[in-house]
Amino acid sequence: xxxxxxxxxxxxxxxxxxxxxxxxxxxGSRIRQEDVAARFATSRIPVREALRxxxxxxLVTLVPHSGAWVARLDRAECVEIYRIRERLxxxxxxxxxxxxxxxxxxxxxxxxSAIEATPDVDDFLRLDREFHLRSYRRANMxxxxxxxxxxxxxxxxxxxxxxxxxxxxxxxxxxxxHRLLMEAIQxxxxxxxxELLRLHIRRTRRELATRPDIF
Amino acid sequence: xxxxxxxxxxxxxxxxxxxxxxxxxxxGSRIRQEDVAARFATSRIPVREALRxxxxxxLVTLVPHSGAWVARLDRAECVEIYRIRERLxxxxxxxxxxxxxxxxxxxxxxxxSAIEATPDVDDFLRLDREFHLRSYRRANMxxxxxxxxxxxxxxxxxxxxxxxxxxxxxxxxxxxxHRLLMEAIQxxxxxxxxELLRLHIRRTRRELATRPDIF
DNA sequence: TACGGCATGATTGGATCCAATCGGGCCATG
DNA sequence: CATGGCCCGATTGGATCCAATCATGCCGTA
Numbered sequence: 072x073x074x075x076x077x078x079x080x081x082x083x084x085x086x087x088x089x090x091x092x093x094x095x096x097x098x099g100s101r102i103r104q105e106d107v108a109a110r111f112a113t114s115r116i117p118v119r120e121a122l123r124x125x126x127x128x129x130l131v132t133l134v135p136h137s138g139a140w141v142a143r144l145d146r147a148e149c150v151e152i153y154r155i156r157e158r159l160x161x162x163x164x165x166x167x168x169x170x171x172x173x174x175x176x177x178x179x180x181x182x183x184s185a186i187e188a189t190p191d192v193d194d195f196l197r198l199d200r201e202f203h204l205r206s207y208r209r210a211n212m213x214x215x216x217x218x219x220x221x222x223x224x225x226x227x228x229x230x231x232x233x234x235x236x237x238x239x240x241x242x243x244x245x246x247x248x249h250r251l252l253m254e255a256i257q258x259x260x261x262x263x264x265x266e267l268l269r270l271h272i273r274r275t276r277r278e279l280a281t282r283p284d285i286f
Numbered sequence: 287x288x289x290x291x292x293x294x295x296x297x298x299x300x301x302x303x304x305x306x307x308x309x310x311x312x313x314g315s316r317i318r319q320e321d322v323a324a325r326f327a328t329s330r331i332p333v334r335e336a337l338r339x340x341x342x343x344x345l346v347t348l349v350p351h352s353g354a355w356v357a358r359l360d361r362a363e364c365v366e367i368y369r370i371r372e373r374l375x376x377x378x379x380x381x382x383x384x385x386x387x388x389x390x391x392x393x394x395x396x397x398x399s400a401i402e403a404t405p406d407v408d409d410f411l412r413l414d415r416e417f418h419l420r421s422y423r424r425a426n427m428x429x430x431x432x433x434x435x436x437x438x439x440x441x442x443x444x445x446x447x448x449x450x451x452x453x454x455x456x457x458x459x460x461x462x463x464h465r466l467l468m469e470a471i472q473x474x475x476x477x478x479x480x481e482l483l484r485l486h487i488r489r490t491r492r493e494l495a496t497r498p499d500i501f
Numbered sequence: 502t503a504c505g506g507c508a509t510g511a512t513t514g515g516a517t518c519c520a521a522t523c524g525g526g527c528c529a530t531g
Numbered sequence: 532c533a534t535g536g537c538c539c540g541a542t543t544g545g546a547t548c549c550a551a552t553c554a555t556g557c558c559g560t561a
Contacts, residue, residue, distance in 0.1 A: 077522095078350050079545070104513070114546045115513085116331075123335055127342030135293050136513060136552045151427050158373045212366050218433075292552095294515070319543070329516045330543085351522045351543060 079113050084121035086111065091130050091141055092227045098143040102131065129225040142225065146286050149229055153276035156222055160272060161265035163207035163215055168261050170209035176257060179206055183249045190239050196231055202249065206256065232285045233278070244274065294328050299336035301326065306345050306356055307442050313358040317346065344440040357440065361501050364444055368491035371437055375487060376480035378422035378430055383476050385424035391472060394421055398464045405454050411446055417464065421471065447500045448493070459489065 076082045087107065090096045102122065104115045111118075122139045125131040132140045144152075171179075182202040189195055200223055207216060234242075248271045255264035279285065291297045302322065305311045317337065319330045326333075337354045340346040347355045359367075386394075397417040404410055415438055422431060449457075463486045470479035494500065 116545055116547095119514085120335065120338055120544095123338045124342070127339070137554090138512070148429070151429050154377070154427070155374070155430055155433075158377050159370070162369070162373050212369070214363070214366050215370055218370075331515055334544085335514095352524090353542070 078117075079111075080117035080120035080124070083107065083111050083113065083117050084124045087121060087125060088128070088130060088224070091125075092224060094228060094231060096141045098141050098228050100141050102139040102141065104139070128221050144225070144229065144286070146280060146283070149226065149286075150276060150280055152222055152226060153272060153279070156219070157269050157272045157276070159215060159219055159222075160203070160207070161269045163210045163212065163219060164268050165261050165265045166210035166212060167207045168209075168256055168259055168264050170211070171206070171256065172209075175205070175208065179256065180253055183253050186249065187246050192231065192234050195234060195239075195242070196227070199245070206252075229279065229285055233282060236282060236285065237278075245271075248274070293332070294326075295332035295335035295339070298322065298326050298328065298332050299339045302336060302340060303343075303345060303439070306340075307439060309443060309446060311356045313356050313443050315356050317354040317356065319354070343436050359440070359444065359501070361495060361498070364441065364501075365491060365495055367437055367441060368487060368494070371434070372484050372487045372491070374430060374434055374437075375418070375422070376484045378425045378427065378434060379483050380476050380480040381425035381427060382422050383424075383471055383474055383479050385426070386421075386471065387424075390420070390423065394471065395468060398461075398468050401464065402461050407446065407449050410449060410454075410457070411442070414460070421467075444494065444500055448497060451497060451500065452493075460486075463489070 076085060087096070087102070096102070104118045104122070107118045107121075108115045122131055122133060126133045126139075130142055132142045134140075179202060182198055182205070186195060186198045186202060189198065204216075204220065204223070207219065210216065248267065252264060252267050252271065255267055291300060302311070302317070311317070319333045319337070322333045322336075323330045337346055337348060341348045341354075345357055347357045349355075394417060397413055397420070401410060401413045401417060404413065419431075419435065419438070422434065425431065463482065467479060467482050467486065470482055
């Protein structure tokens with residue numbers, strides 16, 4: 072059981088991470104050490120360590136003697152991250168499909184349905200994330216999983232902006248691709264699933280790249 | 287010009303990083319904050335930040351209230367990293383080959399020759415690293431490059447152990463594969479180069495995995 | 502009026518000091 | 532003799548204080 076972080080810097084990092092992921096802290100906003108320290112009733116030392124941590128995760132940008140900002144990605148950086156994901160996530164899925172239990176697969180099917188059912192943006196984002204990450208769960212590659220989760224975190228704000236932009240009606244392609252993906256998973260079709268996922272990510276990347284108003 | 291790190295923590299991090307990469311600090315050795323602080327004539331604060339940094343790079347393992355150790359990888363972790371590299375580095379090379387200048391290619395050919403010529407282990411390691419990283423140079427994917435360099439860093443100690451083990455005579459497969467790679471690069475054969483690199487990394491992974499005495 | 506230099510406040514980086522935690526050794530006990 | 536509990540030194544984590552750096556705005560001057 073890991074109820075509460077034992078280290079203060081860990082708690083601060085987790086809280087800031089959530090604030091960034093939920094959008095409470097928008098990309099580009101400045102993070103003042105003293106403010107955060109006051110908010111968490113600590114000194115600036117744990118805050119500094121937390122900021123270092125978040126920088127290494129790509130969520131924060133640090134400038135020496137100047138300050139910290141919530142990381143802001145330009146289009147080129149988003150595209151690069153998507154292209155990396157196009158290589159990594161199919162590997163994770165491919166390693167995982169053969170080892171998923173029937174219960175895992177049922178769970179994924181539930182998630183896929185829930186994704187189609189919800190009109191809410193934040194529910195959609197959360198469920199979509201759960202769906203994909205859980206499909207990689209049995210890959211047994213912890214470092215790969217950590218990298219993938221970091222990418223999802225850094226992209227979260229832009230995923231939200233994009234999801235809002237296209238609206239609930241614009242999600243039909245996602246739903247379609249998820250269904251194909253589920254079928255491949257149920258068939259234990261490793262290569263099919265990998266390829267479908269690659270195309271799924273690639274299409275999203277391309278659509279994202281055509282929307283200048285996100286950046 | 288970025289002559290000297292302006293931040294103390296940055297200098298400490300760089301020095302520790304080099305010490306780990308050169309093997310001066312062996313995997314598993316403990317790193318005491320006070321020792322490092324004394325060695326660099328600073329307080330423990332910059333040392334702590336440097337250790338955080340190195341942990342995020344995978345070079346150091348931190349245990350709360352206990353201490354820091356030079357990261358030690360077991361066989362499974364090494365295999366996982368190699369498998370990730372098998373996906374990422376071909377992408378970097380594939381993106382780069384079309385944009386390499388004739389000067390770049392000449393430089394790579396020089397490096398490939400130098401690799402075959404040297405009997406020294408450390409020269410071999412350094413040149414081999416240069417050869418591969420420079421072949422990715424024109425990929426124009428800075429984040430991908432950073433990830434790849436981090437992997438090379440975390441694997442460095444195990445590459446050294448393996449290279450010592452097989453001796454200069456055991457490198458013929460490497461030389462052969464480098465020659466094939468060079469030919470593909472000279473042909474601007476993107477897919478051929480990608481595939482050759484994938485096989486190059488895969489073979490290395492397999493050989494490494496059969497050597498229990500490295501871990 | 503526009504521009505360049507300087508001073509000042511705000512903010513971060515680092516040093517020192519104190520508190521919390523962990524590991525090892527010692528002693529008592531079964 | 533083995534084992535379990537406890538105490539104490541060593542080491543890390545955090546708070547407070549001081550120094551270095553940067554940005555802003557003011558003022559003098561062309």
